[in-house]
Amino acid sequence: xxxxxxxxxxxxxxxxxxxxxxxxxxxxxxxxxxxxxxxxxxxxxxxxxxxxxxxxxxxxxxxxxxxxxxxxxxxxxxxxxxxxxxxxxxxxxxxxxxxxxxxxxxxxxxxxxxxxxxxxxxxxxxxxxxxxxxxxxxxxxxxxxxxxxxxxxxxxxxxxxxxxxxxxxxxxxxxxxxxxxxxxxxxxxxxxxxxxxxxxxxxxxxxxxxxxxxxxxxxxxxxxxxxxxxxxxxxxxxxxxxxxxxxxxxxxxxxxxxxxxxxxxxxxxxxxxxxxxxxxxxxxxxxxxxxxxxxxxxxxxxxxxxxxxxxxxxxxxxxxxxxxxxxxxxxxxxxxxxxxxxxxxxxxxxxxxxxxxxxxxxxxxxxxxxxxxxxxxxxxxxxxxxxxxxxxxxxxxxxxxxxxxxxxxxxxxxxxxxxxxx
Amino acid sequence: xxxxxxxxxxxxxxxxxxxxxxxxxxxxxxxxxxxxxxxxxxxxxxxxxxxxxxxxxxxxxxxxxxxxxxxxxxxxxxxxxxxxxxxxxxxxxxxxxxxxxxxxxxxxxxxxxxxxxxxxxxxxxxxxxxxxxxxxxxxxxxxxxxxxxxxxxxxxxxxxxxxxxxxxxxxxxxxxxxxxxxxxxxxxxxxxxxxxxxxxxxxxxxxxxxxxxxxxxxxxxxxxxxxxxxxxxxxxxxxxxxxxxxxxxxxxxxxxxxxxxxxxxxxxxxxxxxxxxxxxxxxxxxxxxxxxxxxxxxxxxxxxxxxxxxxxxxxxxxxxxxxxxxxxxxxxxxxxxxxxxxxxxxxxxxxxxxxxxxxxxxxxxxxxxxxxxxxxxxxxxxxxxxxxxxxxxxxxxxxxxxxxxxxxxxxxxxxxxxxxxx
Numbered sequence: 006x007x008x009x010x011x012x013x014x015x016x017x018x019x020x021x022x023x024x025x026x027x028x029x030x031x032x033x034x035x036x037x038x039x040x041x042x043x044x045x046x047x048x049x050x051x052x053x054x055x056x057x058x059x060x061x062x063x064x065x066x067x068x069x070x071x072x073x074x075x076x077x078x079x080x081x082x083x084x085x086x087x088x089x090x091x092x093x094x095x096x097x098x099x100x101x102x103x104x105x106x107x108x109x110x111x112x113x114x115x116x117x118x119x120x121x122x123x124x125x126x127x128x129x130x131x132x133x134x135x136x137x138x139x140x141x142x143x144x145x146x147x148x149x150x151x152x153x154x155x156x157x158x159x160x161x162x163x164x165x166x167x168x169x170x171x172x173x174x175x176x177x178x179x180x181x182x183x184x185x186x187x188x189x190x191x192x193x194x195x196x197x198x199x200x201x202x203x204x205x206x207x208x209x210x211x212x213x214x215x216x217x218x219x220x221x222x223x224x225x226x227x228x229x230x231x232x233x234x235x236x237x238x239x240x241x242x243x244x245x246x247x248x249x250x251x252x253x254x255x256x257x258x259x260x261x262x263x264x265x266x267x268x269x270x271x272x273x274x275x276x277x278x279x280x281x282x283x284x285x286x287x288x289x290x291x292x293x294x295x296x297x298x299x300x301x302x303x304x305x306x307x308x309x310x311x312x313x314x315x316x317x318x319x320x321x322x323x324x325x326x327x328x329x330x331x332x333x334x335x336x337x338x339x340x341x342x343x344x345x346x347x348x349x350x351x352x353x354x355x356x357x358x359x360x361x362x363x364x365x366x367x368x369x370x371x372x373x374x375x376x377x378x379x380x381x382x383x384x385x386x387x388x389x390x391x392x393x394x395x396x397x398x399x400x401x402x403x404x405x406x407x408x409x410x411x412x413x414x415x416x417x418x419x420x421x422x423x424x425x426x427x
Numbered sequence: 428x429x430x431x432x433x434x435x436x437x438x439x440x441x442x443x444x445x446x447x448x449x450x451x452x453x454x455x456x457x458x459x460x461x462x463x464x465x466x467x468x469x470x471x472x473x474x475x476x477x478x479x480x481x482x483x484x485x486x487x488x489x490x491x492x493x494x495x496x497x498x499x500x501x502x503x504x505x506x507x508x509x510x511x512x513x514x515x516x517x518x519x520x521x522x523x524x525x526x527x528x529x530x531x532x533x534x535x536x537x538x539x540x541x542x543x544x545x546x547x548x549x550x551x552x553x554x555x556x557x558x559x560x561x562x563x564x565x566x567x568x569x570x571x572x573x574x575x576x577x578x579x580x581x582x583x584x585x586x587x588x589x590x591x592x593x594x595x596x597x598x599x600x601x602x603x604x605x606x607x608x609x610x611x612x613x614x615x616x617x618x619x620x621x622x623x624x625x626x627x628x629x630x631x632x633x634x635x636x637x638x639x640x641x642x643x644x645x646x647x648x649x650x651x652x653x654x655x656x657x658x659x660x661x662x663x664x665x666x667x668x669x670x671x672x673x674x675x676x677x678x679x680x681x682x683x684x685x686x687x688x689x690x691x692x693x694x695x696x697x698x699x700x701x702x703x704x705x706x707x708x709x710x711x712x713x714x715x716x717x718x719x720x721x722x723x724x725x726x727x728x729x730x731x732x733x734x735x736x737x738x739x740x741x742x743x744x745x746x747x748x749x750x751x752x753x754x755x756x757x758x759x760x761x762x763x764x765x766x767x768x769x770x771x772x773x774x775x776x777x778x779x780x781x782x783x784x785x786x787x788x789x790x791x792x793x794x795x796x797x798x799x800x801x802x803x804x805x806x807x808x809x810x811x812x813x814x815x816x817x818x819x820x821x822x823x824x825x826x827x828x829x830x831x832x833x834x835x836x837x838x839x840x841x842x843x844x845x846x847x848x849x
Binding site: 265267268270271272274275276277300301302303304330331332393397400401404405409412413414415 | 687689690692693694696697698699722723724725726752753754815819822823826827831834835836837
């Protein structure tokens with residue numbers, strides 16, 4: 006058994022995901038696959054289009070063997086925390102041999118090198134970073150410049166090809182996430198072998214559906230415009246498309262951030278800036294900006310546009326609003342992290358090979374495995390709170406569903422993991 | 428100048444209100460009138476149909492001389508606190524000679540007698556009340572029984588006419604509110620003279636619009652069913668009807684509790700029972716009941732029905748949910764009360780006679796008069812927080828308005844009191 010780990014959101018599962026899955030199996034020679042998947046709220050600070058069980062079902066039906074949930078605290082976090090949570094979970098499973106992730110750059114060695122500098126954070130790099138920050142550069146730009154300086158310094162004779170690359174590498178979100186995965190592996194001293202697969206940028210971000218690979222963003226945009234579900238047939242595996250359609254028919258999809266518009270605005274308007282500053286990533290007076298904007302904007306779109314700036318990215322703003330919606334405070338996140346991250350393995354779906362993995366985890370994993378949450382007794386306060394947050398996230402998410410059957414019960418207590426007998 | 432005080436919600440101003448106004452002037456011989464009016468959220472725990480400035484305008488156009496706002500903390504409170512806040516404000520104006528309120532019973536002497544017992548709370552009454560509570564009776568029933576016992580005891584020779592009345596008196600909401608007004612007058616040692624006007628129960632509660640007097644509840648039900656605005660012409664003064672229509676046309680009415688359905692459910696689901704217990708009137712495990720129900724109900728109507736019981740009235744539940752919506756905690760209410768209640772006089776509308784009253788208040792009132800809130804500097808933390816709550820309530824209320832112009836600004840900073848030059 007050679008087990009491959011994947012870090013995913015599958016929102017929804019499309020041909021690009023299938024390509025990544027198959028390519029990853031091919032280059033790693035894995036026999037089994039585990040996807041860590043975000044639950045009902047995602048890293049971009051948005052609700053998922055379809056709830057976590059249906060997305061897990063899509064993944065299993067498309068060939069993933071086991072889907073486990075990334076706890077909400079990490080699923081809706083910064084790249085660094087998201088990566089740390091995911092890698093930590095995979096590492097603690099105790100059975101993962103390798104992981105594979107997409108990156109715009111596509112070459113693991115350079116990403117490893119950058120991750121190494123960032124992880125060790127040598128003094129000259131630190132000083133360089135500090136001075137750029139002092140100049141007023143936003144953090145990503147300062148970090149990128151400090152990396153180039155450091156690289157030049159090590160390779161002494163001027164601007165070589167690699168250092169030219171660093172800036173463009175650090176400008177791409179999947180590279181940054183990849184570097185964070187590699188940093189997390191180092192932090193944990195993990196022996197999991199990392200692989201990267203180049204993302205074909207143009208195809209992934211294409212807004213039209215001419216190619217058979219389209220970005221999840223484009224798919225969601227298409228759905229948001231209420232364009233026909235049928236158009237998505239060519240960009241999604243047929244079974245995934247069928248399950249999406251099924252979700253629409255059952256009144257449990259689609260869910261968009263606009264479904265929480267009134268609620269998010271109210272929650273922000275309920276608090277003063279002292280209260281707003283209790284959320285993660287709210288500092289340097291950002292709380293005042295959020296306060297002002299929340300009182301002058303009556304749509305979620307205008308709210309985000311009002312708050313965002315060069316310094317504060319859209320994703321950061323969306324994430325903060327998501328934290329406010331879920332009542333997730335800075336102090337909670339810091340405590341979770343301090344206690345070592347995810348505290349349990351929670352299956353959302355599996356097939357027979359997935360069951361083999363779970364069986365093997367039983368002896369090898371450092372974390373308890375949850376199948377039904379009412380049979381799980383958290384070992385401590387951190388585990389309890391992490392799980393409570395996952396449950397709370399679902400209970401808030403389901404209020405957006407048209408089918409009230411699903412918003413009238415705490416779904417986590419009723420929904421079993423999806424089991425495909427094959 | 429003989430000034431009459433009225434305690435009102437005017438939601439919306441109808442013929443019954445006009446009758447009460449004219450009758451009160453007639454029996455008191457007042458030359459000037461002041462109405463203390465609730466803002467955007469009301470004692471029943473519901474949002475107002477129309478915002479406070481438009482309702483103040485209705486009242487002024489219908490003959491009230493000055494409308495001042497009852498701070499939200501008191502407007503959305505139990506009968507006792509609502510009465511204390513209102514009477515306190517009228518008392519502190521320093522210019523009020525008399526007040527007149529409607530009651531089902533209609534005779535001031537008996538109400539005064541009951542208020543006196545409740546205010547002085549003699550030992551035998553206290554003991555009797557305690558023993559009924561111990562038997563498991565809900566508070567209102569226990570209080571009513573203890574009052575009868577006390578009355579019998581004083582009048583020694585058995586069950587006389589008055590003690591027969593007590594039970595029916597204590598079963599009617601406007602009697603209870605009247606008794607609370609009288610208690611508050613006693614508590615403040617106020618010299619304001621109280622009058623009561625009998626409410627014609629049948630007419631007030633009539634659900635059809637055959638009579639020219641209909642209850643505000645019936646009017647709101649009519650509007651909620653989207654029945655024609657025109658039908659209300661016969662139960663509202665024409666100018667009030669015109670202003671209601673104007674509000675509809677401007678997209679600022681109607682507002683119903685259902686407009687906050689998703690938000691209230693989310694806010695409740697965001698908290699655990701410890702958090703829920705921080706709201707006023709949540710005790711004895713009611714927090715667990717609210718927690719359970721909020722996760723099993725997906726509509727506000729089903730939520731209320733799920734929580735309410737013999738012990739917990741619908742109004743109490745609605746008020747708690749309103750407090751959750753407004754982020755008003757038990758500790759805040761207790762502090763406001765401890766600090767003596769309302770801290771400022773805020774005009775929402777007036778005519779020339781109203782200006783005379785305000786002018787007279789300047790020298791006689793113990794409280795500062797606010798005309799524009801950005802020109803007002805609160806004297807202490809309590810005044811600041813009371814005002815912040817009023818502003819917050821408006822900012823949350825306006826999110827329900829169809830016309831986004833009004834939800835895109837903190838209205839309290841932009842809206843001046845209505846001035847009718849006549």
